[in-house]
Amino acid sequence: MNKIAIEDLNLQYADGTESLNGINLEVPANAITVLFGPAGGGKSSLLRCINRLNDLAEVKKMTGRILLDGGNILDQKTDVIALRRKVGMVFARPVVLPMSIRQNLTYGLELAGEKHKSRLDEAVERSLKQAALWEEVHDRLDEAAIALSGGQQQRLCLARVLALRPEVILLDEPTSGLDPISTGKVEASLQELKKNYTVILVPHSVQQAARTADHAAFFLQGKLVEYAPGTEIFTNPQDQRTEDYVTGRFG
Amino acid sequence: MKKSLTWQEYVITRLIKVSGYSAIVFVALIFFFLLREGLPTLGEVSLGDLFSIRWYPIEDYFGILPLLTGSLIVTVGAGLIAVPFGIGTAIYIAEIAPRWARNILKPLVELLGGLPSVVLGFLGILVLSPILRQWLDLPTGLTAFTGSLLLGGIAIPTVVSIAEDALDAVPKAYRDAALALGATHWQTIWRVTLPAARSGVLTAVMLGVGRAIGETMTVMMVTGNAPVMALTPGSLFSPVRTMTATIAAEMGEVANGSVHYHVLFFIGMVLFLISLGVNVAASTVVFRQKKRAERILS
Numbered sequence: 001m002n003k004i005a006i007e008d009l010n011l012q013y014a015d016g017t018e019s020l021n022g023i024n025l026e027v028p029a030n031a032i033t034v035l036f037g038p039a040g041g042g043k044s045s046l047l048r049c050i051n052r053l054n055d056l057a058e059v060k061k062m063t064g065r066i067l068l069d070g071g072n073i074l075d076q077k078t079d080v081i082a083l084r085r086k087v088g089m090v091f092a093r094p095v096v097l098p099m100s101i102r103q104n105l106t107y108g109l110e111l112a113g114e115k116h117k118s119r120l121d122e123a124v125e126r127s128l129k130q131a132a133l134w135e136e137v138h139d140r141l142d143e144a145a146i147a148l149s150g151g152q153q154q155r156l157c158l159a160r161v162l163a164l165r166p167e168v169i170l171l172d173e174p175t176s177g178l179d180p181i182s183t184g185k186v187e188a189s190l191q192e193l194k195k196n197y198t199v200i201l202v203p204h205s206v207q208q209a210a211r212t213a214d215h216a217a218f219f220l221q222g223k224l225v226e227y228a229p230g231t232e233i234f235t236n237p238q239d240q241r242t243e244d245y246v247t248g249r250f251g
Numbered sequence: 252m253k254k255s256l257t258w259q260e261y262v263i264t265r266l267i268k269v270s271g272y273s274a275i276v277f278v279a280l281i282f283f284f285l286l287r288e289g290l291p292t293l294g295e296v297s298l299g300d301l302f303s304i305r306w307y308p309i310e311d312y313f314g315i316l317p318l319l320t321g322s323l324i325v326t327v328g329a330g331l332i333a334v335p336f337g338i339g340t341a342i343y344i345a346e347i348a349p350r351w352a353r354n355i356l357k358p359l360v361e362l363l364g365g366l367p368s369v370v371l372g373f374l375g376i377l378v379l380s381p382i383l384r385q386w387l388d389l390p391t392g393l394t395a396f397t398g399s400l401l402l403g404g405i406a407i408p409t410v411v412s413i414a415e416d417a418l419d420a421v422p423k424a425y426r427d428a429a430l431a432l433g434a435t436h437w438q439t440i441w442r443v444t445l446p447a448a449r450s451g452v453l454t455a456v457m458l459g460v461g462r463a464i465g466e467t468m469t470v471m472m473v474t475g476n477a478p479v480m481a482l483t484p485g486s487l488f489s490p491v492r493t494m495t496a497t498i499a500a501e502m503g504e505v506a507n508g509s510v511h512y513h514v515l516f517f518i519g520m521v522l523f524l525i526s527l528g529v530n531v532a533a534s535t536v537v538f539r540q541k542k543r544a545e546r547i548l549s
Contacts, residue, residue: 053427053430056430082433095422095424098447108433108434111432111435111438112433
Protein backbone atom coordinates (compact mmCIF):
# COMPACT_ATOMS: atom_id res chain seq x y z
CA MET A 1 0.00 0.00 0.00
CA ASN A 2 1.34 3.42 -0.87
CA LYS A 3 1.69 5.86 1.98
CA ILE A 4 3.02 8.74 -0.08
CA ALA A 5 2.65 9.47 -3.77
CA ILE A 6 4.69 12.23 -5.35
CA GLU A 7 3.26 13.41 -8.64
CA ASP A 8 5.20 15.47 -11.15
CA LEU A 9 7.01 17.53 -8.52
CA ASN A 10 9.10 20.45 -9.76
CA LEU A 11 11.11 22.69 -7.47
CA GLN A 12 13.42 25.56 -8.18
CA TYR A 13 15.23 27.64 -5.57
CA ALA A 14 15.51 31.40 -5.90
CA ASP A 15 19.28 31.27 -6.31
CA GLY A 16 18.89 28.69 -9.07
CA THR A 17 20.92 26.00 -7.31
CA GLU A 18 19.59 22.59 -6.46
CA SER A 19 16.21 21.74 -7.86
CA LEU A 20 13.83 18.93 -8.61
CA ASN A 21 12.61 18.03 -12.05
CA GLY A 22 9.41 16.12 -12.71
CA ILE A 23 9.66 13.70 -9.82
CA ASN A 24 7.16 10.83 -9.71
CA LEU A 25 7.60 8.47 -6.79
CA GLU A 26 5.40 6.12 -4.80
CA VAL A 27 6.51 5.33 -1.28
CA PRO A 28 5.05 2.17 0.23
CA ALA A 29 4.05 1.97 3.88
CA ASN A 30 5.94 -0.18 6.39
CA ALA A 31 9.12 -0.30 4.35
CA ILE A 32 12.39 1.58 4.09
CA THR A 33 12.57 3.63 0.94
CA VAL A 34 16.05 4.88 0.19
CA LEU A 35 16.81 8.00 -1.84
CA PHE A 36 20.42 7.87 -2.97
CA GLY A 37 22.78 9.48 -5.46
CA PRO A 38 25.60 12.01 -5.56
CA ALA A 39 25.38 15.29 -3.65
CA GLY A 40 23.23 18.00 -5.15
CA GLY A 41 20.82 15.50 -6.64
CA GLY A 42 17.79 16.82 -4.81
CA LYS A 43 17.40 14.08 -2.20
CA SER A 44 17.38 16.41 0.78
CA SER A 45 15.17 18.89 -1.04
CA LEU A 46 12.63 16.17 -1.65
CA LEU A 47 12.68 15.18 2.03
CA ARG A 48 12.18 18.77 3.04
CA CYS A 49 9.19 19.02 0.72
CA ILE A 50 7.51 16.06 2.38
CA ASN A 51 7.29 17.83 5.76
CA ARG A 52 7.08 21.30 4.23
CA LEU A 53 10.33 22.42 5.87
CA ASN A 54 11.11 23.92 2.50
CA ASP A 55 8.56 26.60 3.31
CA LEU A 56 11.45 28.41 4.99
CA ALA A 57 13.75 28.30 1.99
CA GLU A 58 13.45 30.79 -0.79
CA VAL A 59 11.64 28.77 -3.37
CA LYS A 60 11.13 30.34 -6.75
CA LYS A 61 8.80 27.81 -8.26
CA MET A 62 7.09 24.70 -7.00
CA THR A 63 4.56 22.66 -8.89
CA GLY A 64 3.13 19.16 -8.62
CA ARG A 65 1.54 17.27 -5.77
CA ILE A 66 2.64 15.22 -2.81
CA LEU A 67 -0.14 12.97 -1.59
CA LEU A 68 -0.02 11.66 1.97
CA ASP A 69 -2.79 9.12 2.45
CA GLY A 70 -4.41 10.67 -0.60
CA GLY A 71 -4.39 14.31 0.59
CA ASN A 72 -2.16 16.86 -1.11
CA ILE A 73 0.16 18.26 1.53
CA LEU A 74 1.44 21.02 -0.73
CA ASP A 75 -2.03 22.52 -0.65
CA GLN A 76 -2.18 25.99 0.91
CA LYS A 77 -4.81 24.78 3.36
CA THR A 78 -2.64 22.06 4.87
CA ASP A 79 -2.07 22.42 8.61
CA VAL A 80 1.72 22.45 8.44
CA ILE A 81 2.19 22.01 12.18
CA ALA A 82 -0.02 18.91 12.27
CA LEU A 83 1.71 17.61 9.16
CA ARG A 84 5.12 17.88 10.79
CA ARG A 85 3.87 15.92 13.78
CA LYS A 86 2.79 13.19 11.41
CA VAL A 87 5.96 13.34 9.31
CA GLY A 88 8.98 13.39 11.62
CA MET A 89 12.49 14.19 10.47
CA VAL A 90 16.01 13.33 11.63
CA PHE A 91 18.84 15.49 10.33
CA ALA A 92 22.40 14.75 9.28
CA ARG A 93 23.92 16.60 12.19
CA PRO A 94 22.27 15.65 15.44
CA VAL A 95 20.61 18.75 16.83
CA VAL A 96 19.79 18.29 20.46
CA LEU A 97 17.77 21.14 21.82
CA PRO A 98 19.35 23.11 24.69
CA MET A 99 17.45 21.16 27.36
CA SER A 100 17.74 17.92 29.36
CA ILE A 101 17.43 14.51 27.74
CA ARG A 102 13.90 14.10 29.02
CA GLN A 103 12.81 17.55 27.88
CA ASN A 104 14.21 16.89 24.44
CA LEU A 105 11.84 13.95 24.18
CA THR A 106 8.79 15.55 25.74
CA TYR A 107 9.15 18.89 23.98
CA GLY A 108 7.25 17.88 20.86
CA LEU A 109 4.51 16.23 22.88
CA GLU A 110 4.11 19.24 25.12
CA LEU A 111 3.81 21.41 22.06
CA ALA A 112 1.09 19.07 20.88
CA GLY A 113 -0.74 19.69 24.15
CA GLU A 114 0.12 16.54 26.11
CA LYS A 115 0.24 17.33 29.83
CA HIS A 116 -0.15 14.03 31.69
CA LYS A 117 3.14 13.17 33.32
CA SER A 118 2.50 9.44 33.16
CA ARG A 119 1.92 9.56 29.42
CA LEU A 120 4.99 11.73 28.90
CA ASP A 121 7.10 9.31 30.94
CA GLU A 122 5.70 6.41 28.99
CA ALA A 123 6.58 8.14 25.71
CA VAL A 124 10.11 8.85 26.93
CA GLU A 125 10.74 5.22 27.79
CA ARG A 126 9.09 3.81 24.67
CA SER A 127 10.86 6.13 22.25
CA LEU A 128 14.25 5.64 23.89
CA LYS A 129 13.83 1.88 23.70
CA GLN A 130 12.80 2.07 20.05
CA ALA A 131 15.88 4.14 19.29
CA ALA A 132 18.11 1.67 21.20
CA LEU A 133 19.19 4.33 23.67
CA TRP A 134 17.26 3.42 26.82
CA GLU A 135 19.95 1.19 28.30
CA GLU A 136 22.55 3.94 28.05
CA VAL A 137 20.64 6.91 29.42
CA HIS A 138 17.76 5.66 31.57
CA ASP A 139 19.52 6.64 34.81
CA ARG A 140 20.41 10.18 33.77
CA LEU A 141 17.39 11.52 31.93
CA ASP A 142 17.63 14.91 33.59
CA GLU A 143 21.16 15.67 32.52
CA ALA A 144 21.86 18.07 29.67
CA ALA A 145 21.34 16.31 26.35
CA ILE A 146 24.36 18.03 24.86
CA ALA A 147 26.60 15.93 27.12
CA LEU A 148 25.75 12.77 25.16
CA SER A 149 28.16 11.42 22.57
CA GLY A 150 27.52 12.07 18.88
CA GLY A 151 26.03 8.63 18.31
CA GLN A 152 23.81 8.94 21.36
CA GLN A 153 22.70 12.41 20.30
CA GLN A 154 21.65 11.12 16.92
CA ARG A 155 19.66 8.30 18.48
CA LEU A 156 18.14 10.86 20.85
CA CYS A 157 17.03 12.86 17.81
CA LEU A 158 15.48 9.72 16.39
CA ALA A 159 13.79 9.02 19.73
CA ARG A 160 12.52 12.58 19.84
CA VAL A 161 10.78 12.04 16.53
CA LEU A 162 9.42 8.67 17.63
CA ALA A 163 8.02 10.14 20.84
CA LEU A 164 5.48 11.97 18.71
CA ARG A 165 4.27 8.69 17.17
CA PRO A 166 4.57 9.96 13.63
CA GLU A 167 3.41 7.95 10.64
CA VAL A 168 6.33 8.75 8.41
CA ILE A 169 9.98 9.17 9.43
CA LEU A 170 12.32 11.11 7.19
CA LEU A 171 16.03 10.62 7.78
CA ASP A 172 18.58 12.84 6.06
CA GLU A 173 21.97 11.10 6.27
CA PRO A 174 21.33 10.23 9.91
CA THR A 175 24.59 8.33 10.34
CA SER A 176 27.00 10.52 8.39
CA GLY A 177 28.83 11.62 11.53
CA LEU A 178 28.67 8.34 13.40
CA ASP A 179 31.10 5.52 14.06
CA PRO A 180 30.31 2.05 12.62
CA ILE A 181 28.94 0.73 15.91
CA SER A 182 26.48 3.57 16.37
CA THR A 183 25.59 3.36 12.68
CA GLY A 184 24.84 -0.32 13.15
CA LYS A 185 22.58 0.45 16.09
CA VAL A 186 20.66 3.10 14.15
CA GLU A 187 20.25 0.82 11.14
CA ALA A 188 19.07 -2.01 13.35
CA SER A 189 16.45 0.19 14.96
CA LEU A 190 15.28 1.32 11.51
CA GLN A 191 14.68 -2.31 10.53
CA GLU A 192 12.63 -2.66 13.69
CA LEU A 193 10.76 0.60 13.13
CA LYS A 194 9.64 -0.09 9.60
CA LYS A 195 7.15 -2.61 10.94
CA ASN A 196 5.08 0.28 12.26
CA TYR A 197 6.25 3.28 10.30
CA THR A 198 6.95 4.43 6.78
CA VAL A 199 10.65 5.20 6.60
CA ILE A 200 12.33 7.36 3.97
CA LEU A 201 16.09 7.40 4.27
CA VAL A 202 18.78 9.40 2.52
CA PRO A 203 21.87 7.28 3.26
CA HIS A 204 25.37 8.71 3.34
CA SER A 205 26.87 5.92 1.26
CA VAL A 206 25.85 3.47 -1.45
CA GLN A 207 26.78 0.66 0.91
CA GLN A 208 24.29 1.88 3.48
CA ALA A 209 21.70 2.24 0.75
CA ALA A 210 22.27 -1.37 -0.30
CA ARG A 211 22.17 -2.60 3.32
CA THR A 212 18.95 -0.92 4.30
CA ALA A 213 16.78 -0.45 1.22
CA ASP A 214 13.52 -2.23 0.64
CA HIS A 215 13.01 0.16 -2.26
CA ALA A 216 15.57 2.51 -3.67
CA ALA A 217 15.40 5.61 -5.86
CA PHE A 218 18.50 6.91 -7.64
CA PHE A 219 18.64 10.70 -7.99
CA LEU A 220 20.98 12.53 -10.30
CA GLN A 221 20.98 16.31 -10.75
CA GLY A 222 17.40 16.78 -9.69
CA LYS A 223 15.98 13.90 -11.68
CA LEU A 224 14.76 10.52 -10.58
CA VAL A 225 16.76 8.14 -12.74
CA GLU A 226 15.61 4.77 -11.51
CA TYR A 227 13.27 3.42 -8.86
CA ALA A 228 13.15 -0.26 -8.02
CA PRO A 229 13.16 -2.74 -5.12
CA GLY A 230 16.50 -2.69 -3.33
CA THR A 231 17.36 -6.24 -4.29
CA GLU A 232 17.18 -5.31 -7.96
CA ILE A 233 18.65 -1.83 -8.20
CA PHE A 234 21.94 -2.75 -6.56
CA THR A 235 22.43 -6.09 -8.32
CA ASN A 236 20.86 -5.51 -11.70
CA PRO A 237 20.37 -1.79 -12.38
CA GLN A 238 18.46 -1.00 -15.57
CA ASP A 239 19.92 2.42 -16.26
CA GLN A 240 23.56 2.82 -17.27
CA ARG A 241 24.02 5.82 -14.96
CA THR A 242 22.69 3.88 -11.98
CA GLU A 243 25.06 1.06 -12.76
CA ASP A 244 28.00 3.44 -13.03
CA TYR A 245 27.13 4.94 -9.65
CA VAL A 246 26.50 1.76 -7.69
CA THR A 247 29.61 0.14 -9.08
CA GLY A 248 31.61 3.19 -8.06
CA ARG A 249 32.55 4.50 -11.49
CA PHE A 250 31.58 8.03 -10.37
CA GLY A 251 30.20 9.78 -7.33
CA MET B 252 64.50 38.13 1.51
CA LYS B 253 63.78 35.70 4.24
CA LYS B 254 65.62 37.76 6.78
CA SER B 255 63.73 40.98 6.04
CA LEU B 256 60.47 39.09 6.40
CA THR B 257 61.34 37.88 9.89
CA TRP B 258 62.39 41.42 10.74
CA GLN B 259 58.98 42.75 9.65
CA GLU B 260 57.32 39.97 11.52
CA TYR B 261 59.20 40.99 14.66
CA VAL B 262 58.20 44.66 14.39
CA ILE B 263 54.57 43.89 13.73
CA THR B 264 54.19 41.42 16.58
CA ARG B 265 55.86 43.89 18.93
CA LEU B 266 53.57 46.71 17.80
CA ILE B 267 50.49 44.60 18.35
CA LYS B 268 51.80 43.54 21.74
CA VAL B 269 52.50 47.13 22.80
CA SER B 270 49.05 48.34 21.77
CA GLY B 271 47.52 45.42 23.65
CA TYR B 272 49.44 46.12 26.82
CA SER B 273 48.85 49.86 26.58
CA ALA B 274 45.10 49.30 26.85
CA ILE B 275 45.67 47.57 30.19
CA VAL B 276 48.12 50.25 31.31
CA PHE B 277 45.69 53.04 30.50
CA VAL B 278 42.87 51.45 32.45
CA ALA B 279 45.22 50.95 35.38
CA LEU B 280 46.36 54.59 35.18
CA ILE B 281 42.80 55.88 35.06
CA PHE B 282 41.90 53.76 38.04
CA PHE B 283 44.98 54.97 39.92
CA PHE B 284 44.19 58.63 39.16
CA LEU B 285 40.60 58.14 40.26
CA LEU B 286 41.74 56.59 43.52
CA ARG B 287 44.33 59.31 44.15
CA GLU B 288 41.81 62.11 43.69
CA GLY B 289 38.84 60.35 45.25
CA LEU B 290 40.16 58.54 48.28
CA PRO B 291 41.09 61.71 50.30
CA THR B 292 37.34 62.22 50.60
CA LEU B 293 37.22 59.50 53.23
CA GLY B 294 39.54 61.56 55.43
CA GLU B 295 37.71 64.85 54.85
CA VAL B 296 34.06 63.87 55.03
CA SER B 297 32.74 61.32 57.49
CA LEU B 298 30.98 58.29 56.05
CA GLY B 299 27.80 59.32 57.84
CA ASP B 300 27.82 62.65 56.06
CA LEU B 301 28.77 61.07 52.75
CA PHE B 302 25.84 58.68 52.85
CA SER B 303 23.33 61.24 54.03
CA ILE B 304 20.44 62.55 51.98
CA ARG B 305 21.45 66.14 51.40
CA TRP B 306 23.66 67.22 48.49
CA TYR B 307 24.44 70.91 48.84
CA PRO B 308 28.18 71.29 48.31
CA ILE B 309 28.28 75.07 48.75
CA GLU B 310 27.36 74.62 52.41
CA ASP B 311 29.44 71.47 52.74
CA TYR B 312 26.61 68.98 52.60
CA PHE B 313 28.06 66.09 50.62
CA GLY B 314 25.37 63.41 50.86
CA ILE B 315 25.58 61.30 47.72
CA LEU B 316 22.50 59.16 48.38
CA PRO B 317 20.18 61.39 46.33
CA LEU B 318 22.57 61.10 43.39
CA LEU B 319 22.80 57.32 43.80
CA THR B 320 19.05 56.90 43.92
CA GLY B 321 18.69 59.33 41.03
CA SER B 322 21.02 57.28 38.88
CA LEU B 323 19.32 54.10 40.02
CA ILE B 324 15.77 55.17 39.23
CA VAL B 325 16.70 56.56 35.83
CA THR B 326 18.72 53.46 34.94
CA VAL B 327 16.06 51.03 36.11
CA GLY B 328 13.45 52.95 34.15
CA ALA B 329 15.67 52.91 31.08
CA GLY B 330 16.29 49.19 31.52
CA LEU B 331 12.58 48.46 31.80
CA ILE B 332 12.11 50.21 28.48
CA ALA B 333 15.24 49.08 26.65
CA VAL B 334 15.27 45.38 27.53
CA PRO B 335 11.82 44.30 26.29
CA PHE B 336 11.84 46.63 23.29
CA GLY B 337 15.45 45.84 22.45
CA ILE B 338 15.05 42.07 22.63
CA GLY B 339 11.72 42.26 20.86
CA THR B 340 13.25 44.24 18.03
CA ALA B 341 16.20 41.86 17.86
CA ILE B 342 13.83 38.88 17.60
CA TYR B 343 11.84 40.62 14.91
CA ILE B 344 14.93 41.46 12.87
CA ALA B 345 16.61 38.09 13.31
CA GLU B 346 13.66 35.72 13.14
CA ILE B 347 10.57 37.28 11.66
CA ALA B 348 11.39 40.11 9.28
CA PRO B 349 11.71 39.27 5.59
CA ARG B 350 15.19 39.65 4.22
CA TRP B 351 14.70 43.08 2.64
CA ALA B 352 13.31 44.52 5.88
CA ARG B 353 16.22 43.06 7.81
CA ASN B 354 18.70 44.59 5.38
CA ILE B 355 17.17 48.00 6.02
CA LEU B 356 16.50 47.69 9.76
CA LYS B 357 19.82 46.36 11.00
CA PRO B 358 22.00 49.20 9.66
CA LEU B 359 19.31 51.70 10.61
CA VAL B 360 19.31 50.58 14.24
CA GLU B 361 23.08 50.67 14.33
CA LEU B 362 23.03 54.15 12.87
CA LEU B 363 20.65 55.13 15.66
CA GLY B 364 23.25 53.89 18.14
CA GLY B 365 25.70 56.43 16.78
CA LEU B 366 23.38 59.37 17.37
CA PRO B 367 25.16 61.91 19.62
CA SER B 368 23.45 61.93 23.00
CA VAL B 369 23.40 65.72 23.10
CA VAL B 370 21.08 65.66 20.09
CA LEU B 371 18.74 63.32 21.91
CA GLY B 372 18.90 65.57 24.97
CA PHE B 373 18.00 68.50 22.77
CA LEU B 374 14.99 66.63 21.42
CA GLY B 375 14.12 65.71 25.00
CA ILE B 376 14.08 69.31 26.18
CA LEU B 377 12.27 70.78 23.21
CA VAL B 378 9.85 68.03 22.21
CA LEU B 379 9.48 65.26 24.75
CA SER B 380 9.35 67.15 28.04
CA PRO B 381 6.63 69.68 27.03
CA ILE B 382 4.50 66.80 25.76
CA LEU B 383 4.98 64.82 28.95
CA ARG B 384 4.21 67.87 31.07
CA GLN B 385 0.90 68.35 29.26
CA TRP B 386 -0.13 64.70 29.04
CA LEU B 387 0.74 63.72 32.58
CA ASP B 388 -0.20 67.10 34.02
CA LEU B 389 3.13 67.60 35.82
CA PRO B 390 4.62 70.83 37.15
CA THR B 391 7.66 70.22 34.97
CA GLY B 392 8.47 67.91 32.11
CA LEU B 393 12.09 67.51 33.20
CA THR B 394 11.77 64.35 35.27
CA ALA B 395 13.39 60.99 35.89
CA PHE B 396 10.78 59.49 33.56
CA THR B 397 11.84 61.75 30.70
CA GLY B 398 15.43 60.70 31.32
CA SER B 399 14.43 57.03 31.41
CA LEU B 400 12.59 57.31 28.10
CA LEU B 401 15.56 58.90 26.36
CA LEU B 402 18.13 56.63 28.00
CA GLY B 403 16.01 53.67 26.99
CA GLY B 404 16.16 55.00 23.47
CA ILE B 405 19.91 55.28 23.72
CA ALA B 406 20.34 51.76 25.11
CA ILE B 407 17.96 50.06 22.65
CA PRO B 408 20.33 50.11 19.64
CA THR B 409 23.08 48.52 21.76
CA VAL B 410 20.73 45.81 22.97
CA VAL B 411 19.25 45.20 19.52
CA SER B 412 22.56 45.03 17.74
CA ILE B 413 24.23 42.55 20.09
CA ALA B 414 21.13 40.45 20.76
CA GLU B 415 20.47 40.20 17.03
CA ASP B 416 24.01 38.99 16.41
CA ALA B 417 23.54 36.36 19.10
CA LEU B 418 20.22 35.17 17.67
CA ASP B 419 21.66 35.13 14.19
CA ALA B 420 24.51 32.91 15.37
CA VAL B 421 22.10 30.18 16.51
CA PRO B 422 22.52 27.38 13.95
CA LYS B 423 19.70 27.06 11.46
CA ALA B 424 19.61 23.37 12.35
CA TYR B 425 18.09 24.24 15.75
CA ARG B 426 15.16 25.95 14.13
CA ASP B 427 14.72 23.15 11.60
CA ALA B 428 14.74 20.60 14.40
CA ALA B 429 12.14 22.44 16.44
CA LEU B 430 9.90 23.11 13.46
CA ALA B 431 10.17 19.48 12.35
CA LEU B 432 8.82 18.51 15.77
CA GLY B 433 5.71 20.51 15.09
CA ALA B 434 6.64 23.69 16.95
CA THR B 435 5.12 26.90 15.67
CA HIS B 436 7.32 29.81 14.68
CA TRP B 437 6.73 31.50 18.02
CA GLN B 438 7.32 28.34 20.08
CA THR B 439 10.58 27.84 18.21
CA ILE B 440 11.72 31.36 19.03
CA TRP B 441 10.67 31.25 22.68
CA ARG B 442 11.74 27.75 23.64
CA VAL B 443 14.69 27.06 21.35
CA THR B 444 16.28 30.03 19.60
CA LEU B 445 16.18 32.46 22.53
CA PRO B 446 17.50 29.96 25.13
CA ALA B 447 20.24 28.92 22.72
CA ALA B 448 21.30 32.55 22.34
CA ARG B 449 20.89 33.23 26.07
CA SER B 450 24.43 34.28 26.88
CA GLY B 451 24.63 36.69 23.95
CA VAL B 452 21.26 38.20 24.81
CA LEU B 453 22.35 38.64 28.42
CA THR B 454 25.54 40.37 27.32
CA ALA B 455 23.38 42.68 25.22
CA VAL B 456 21.24 43.56 28.22
CA MET B 457 24.26 44.20 30.43
CA LEU B 458 25.98 46.39 27.88
CA GLY B 459 22.74 48.29 27.29
CA VAL B 460 22.31 48.90 31.01
CA GLY B 461 25.97 49.86 31.26
CA ARG B 462 25.45 52.36 28.50
CA ALA B 463 22.47 53.80 30.38
CA ILE B 464 24.34 54.13 33.72
CA GLY B 465 27.28 55.92 32.15
CA GLU B 466 25.28 58.27 29.95
CA THR B 467 25.75 61.88 31.00
CA MET B 468 24.72 64.51 28.52
CA THR B 469 21.13 63.44 27.94
CA VAL B 470 20.27 62.98 31.59
CA MET B 471 21.88 66.27 32.50
CA MET B 472 19.67 68.00 29.97
CA VAL B 473 16.34 66.36 30.73
CA THR B 474 16.14 65.12 34.32
CA GLY B 475 15.82 68.50 35.96
CA ASN B 476 18.99 68.17 38.08
CA ALA B 477 17.39 68.40 41.50
CA PRO B 478 19.39 66.30 44.00
CA VAL B 479 16.46 64.91 45.97
CA MET B 480 15.93 61.39 47.22
CA ALA B 481 14.10 59.22 44.72
CA LEU B 482 12.71 56.32 46.71
CA THR B 483 9.07 55.94 45.73
CA PRO B 484 7.79 55.02 42.28
CA GLY B 485 6.18 58.48 42.29
CA SER B 486 9.59 60.12 42.18
CA LEU B 487 9.86 58.75 38.68
CA PHE B 488 7.75 61.77 37.72
CA SER B 489 9.74 64.37 39.62
CA PRO B 490 13.14 65.87 38.85
CA VAL B 491 16.19 63.91 39.96
CA ARG B 492 19.90 64.21 39.47
CA THR B 493 22.25 61.43 38.50
CA MET B 494 25.86 60.88 39.53
CA THR B 495 27.14 61.44 36.01
CA ALA B 496 25.28 64.70 35.59
CA THR B 497 26.60 65.94 38.94
CA ILE B 498 30.20 65.33 37.96
CA ALA B 499 29.74 66.91 34.56
CA ALA B 500 27.92 69.96 35.88
CA GLU B 501 30.08 70.75 38.88
CA MET B 502 33.57 69.68 37.87
CA GLY B 503 34.10 72.83 35.83
CA GLU B 504 33.54 75.21 38.72
CA VAL B 505 35.14 73.43 41.61
CA ALA B 506 38.43 74.53 43.17
CA ASN B 507 41.20 72.08 42.44
CA GLY B 508 42.03 70.01 45.52
CA SER B 509 39.07 71.15 47.59
CA VAL B 510 36.78 68.80 49.49
CA HIS B 511 34.08 69.23 46.87
CA TYR B 512 36.62 68.30 44.19
CA HIS B 513 37.56 65.11 46.04
CA VAL B 514 33.94 64.17 46.57
CA LEU B 515 33.25 64.48 42.85
CA PHE B 516 36.07 62.03 42.18
CA PHE B 517 34.68 59.80 44.89
CA ILE B 518 31.38 59.76 42.99
CA GLY B 519 33.40 58.81 39.92
CA MET B 520 34.84 55.89 41.88
CA VAL B 521 31.39 54.74 42.88
CA LEU B 522 30.29 54.89 39.24
CA PHE B 523 33.37 52.96 38.22
CA LEU B 524 32.61 50.29 40.81
CA ILE B 525 29.00 50.01 39.66
CA SER B 526 29.86 49.57 36.02
CA LEU B 527 32.64 47.17 37.01
CA GLY B 528 30.05 45.20 38.96
CA VAL B 529 27.68 45.09 36.00
CA ASN B 530 30.45 43.95 33.68
CA VAL B 531 31.75 41.31 36.08
CA ALA B 532 28.22 40.01 36.58
CA ALA B 533 27.75 39.83 32.82
CA SER B 534 31.02 38.09 32.16
CA THR B 535 30.64 35.54 34.96
CA VAL B 536 27.31 34.50 33.51
CA VAL B 537 28.80 34.24 30.04
CA PHE B 538 31.95 32.62 31.37
CA ARG B 539 30.09 30.05 33.41
CA GLN B 540 28.12 29.02 30.38
CA LYS B 541 31.20 28.82 28.25
CA LYS B 542 32.91 26.64 30.80
CA ARG B 543 29.90 24.38 30.92
CA ALA B 544 29.75 24.17 27.15
CA GLU B 545 33.47 23.44 27.00
CA ARG B 546 33.19 20.74 29.59
CA ILE B 547 30.34 19.21 27.65
CA LEU B 548 32.16 19.35 24.35
CA SER B 549 35.33 17.78 25.65
